Amino acid sequence: MPDPLAVDPSAGALPARATSRPAPDRPERLNGAAPAVQARALERTFAPGAGVLDLSLEVRAGELVTLLGPSGCGKTTALRLVAGFERASSGELMLWGERVVGPALHLAPERRGVGMVFQDYALFPHLSVAENVAYGLAGRGLRRRLSGGRAGRVAEVLDLTGLSAVAGRGVHELSGGEQQRVALARALAPRPRLLLLDEPFSSLDPALRGQMRAELRAIVKRAGATALLVTHDQEEALSIADRVAFMWRGRIEQVGTPDEVYTRPATLAAARFIGDANIYDRPVERGRVATPFGEYEAPVGRSHCYVVVRPEDLQVQAGGTPGRVVEREYYGHDQVLHVALEPGATPGSPGAGGLVRVRLGPHERITATGPIALGLRRDPILFWE
Numbered sequence: 001m002p003d004p005l006a007v008d009p010s011a012g013a014l015p016a017r018a019t020s021r022p023a024p025d026r027p028e029r030l031n032g033a034a035p036a037v038q039a040r041a042l043e044r045t046f047a048p049g050a051g052v053l054d055l056s057l058e059v060r061a062g063e064l065v066t067l068l069g070p071s072g073c074g075k076t077t078a079l080r081l082v083a084g085f086e087r088a089s090s091g092e093l094m095l096w097g098e099r100v101v102g103p104a105l106h107l108a109p110e111r112r113g114v115g116m117v118f119q120d121y122a123l124f125p126h127l128s129v130a131e132n133v134a135y136g137l138a139g140r141g142l143r144r145r146l147s148g149g150r151a152g153r154v155a156e157v158l159d160l161t162g163l164s165a166v167a168g169r170g171v172h173e174l175s176g177g178e179q180q181r182v183a184l185a186r187a188l189a190p191r192p193r194l195l196l197l198d199e200p201f202s203s204l205d206p207a208l209r210g211q212m213r214a215e216l217r218a219i220v221k222r223a224g225a226t227a228l229l230v231t232h233d234q235e236e237a238l239s240i241a242d243r244v245a246f247m248w249r250g251r252i253e254q255v256g257t258p259d260e261v262y263t264r265p266a267t268l269a270a271a272r273f274i275g276d277a278n279i280y281d282r283p284v285e286r287g288r289v290a291t292p293f294g295e296y297e298a299p300v301g302r303s304h305c306y307v308v309v310r311p312e313d314l315q316v317q318a319g320g321t322p323g324r325v326v327e328r329e330y331y332g333h334d335q336v337l338h339v340a341l342e343p344g345a346t347p348g349s350p351g352a353g354g355l356v357r358v359r360l361g362p363h364e365r366i367t368a369t370g371p372i373a374l375g376l377r378r379d380p381i382l383f384w385e
């Protein structure tokens with residue numbers, strides 16, 4: 001995947017096609033309930049000259065929204081603003097229709113009804129699983145939290161998260177995946193109105209991550225919770241979300257379903273960061289832009305535009321653009337070819353080393369260094385400035 005930070009793709013980049021920015025007149029109510037989160041220009045300023053974080057986002061009741069963006073773009077800060085651990089310098093935040101941040105208003109975190117799962121889980125190592133979970137409940141003293149109705153709730157949440165069998169164990173005896181579920185159980189125990197999760201999979205090894213994603217989503221849905229989950233991992237963000245909010249340099253650039261943000265990125269930054277892309281910076285001549293795979297209509301009056309071709313949108317095609325496979329990455333479920341197009345076939349810069357990345361199914365028989373001809377399965381995505 002190209003380094004999303006290598007170029008400045010954000011400068012005024014506009015989508016060539018329909019975007020999935022939420023329409024301002026979209027109904028704000030679902031099943032009669034107010035949206036779980038409505039952040040309107042919720043701002044946090046940093047040192048003079050540094051950027052600002054400007055959060056405008058809506059999470060609907062019952063939704064799992066992932067906040068996706070590169071490291072350092074402000075995701076954790078955004079989550080802390082919603083939780084109340086961080087003070088906004090201006091803007092407004094409503095949780096379930098109740099204003100919690102506004103002019104001269106900053107409701108304390110413990111009064112927002114928000115549950116948080118921290119990146120490092122922040123579990124108490126000297127307490128058992130059940131005690132850690134009970135800690136999330138109100139009441140004085142652990143013993144009291146573990147008795148009566150609260151004990152019932154602890155048992156219920158342990159059951160929900162599949163931890164009943166390890167309730168008495170110390171958290172240090174647990175696997176990474178189990179520890180993560182304890183953190184989730186503790187956050188869910190008081191029935192928060194909103195669950196906030198900061199990179200909850202980052203300390204798990206890759207093999208476990210995929211499994212835990214599905215598990216976490218299932219638990220959140222079973223609990224009927226509304227959740228905002230932060231991640232820098234695009235695959236993770238796409239695979240577990242109802243909707244994805246893409247954050248870039250302190251702002252949400254696009255909100256949409258996973259397939260919307262992937263197939264119709266609203267900005268060049270989104271196209272580069274979410275998924276793999278061959279990007280051509282091409283001049284526009286008489287309203288047309290030439291690519292190695294054909295000519296496309298471009299906005300009249302623009303001098304150049306970016307053409308984004310997803311590797312999986314290319315296919316082997318008799319009579320297509322000729323080239324030579326110079327490398328093949330085999331993944332089992334698919335394969336990625338690095339193709340050097342024939343001289344003359346490549347106007348503009350197709351990416352690192354002038355190679356085009358092509359993603360094919362695993363069953364296509366490809367000679368690792370042979371000739372190939374390529375065509376597009378669908379029109380490329382265009383962005384212009």
Ligand SMILES: Nc1ncnc2c1ncn2[C@@H]1O[C@H](COP(=O)(O)OP(=O)(O)O)[C@@H](O)[C@H]1O
Nearest residue numbers: 046050051052053071072073074075076077250
């Ligand atoms: N828009 C911004 N402009 C300048 N500094 C920022 C901005 N957003 C966050 N920061 C600062 O950058 C650092 C990383 O922010 P953080 O919210 O932890 O990013 P992330 O969780 O996306 O990696 C923090 O020190 C934060 O205060």
Ligand SMILES: [Mg+2]
Nearest residue numbers: 075076077199
């Ligand atoms: Mg972070």
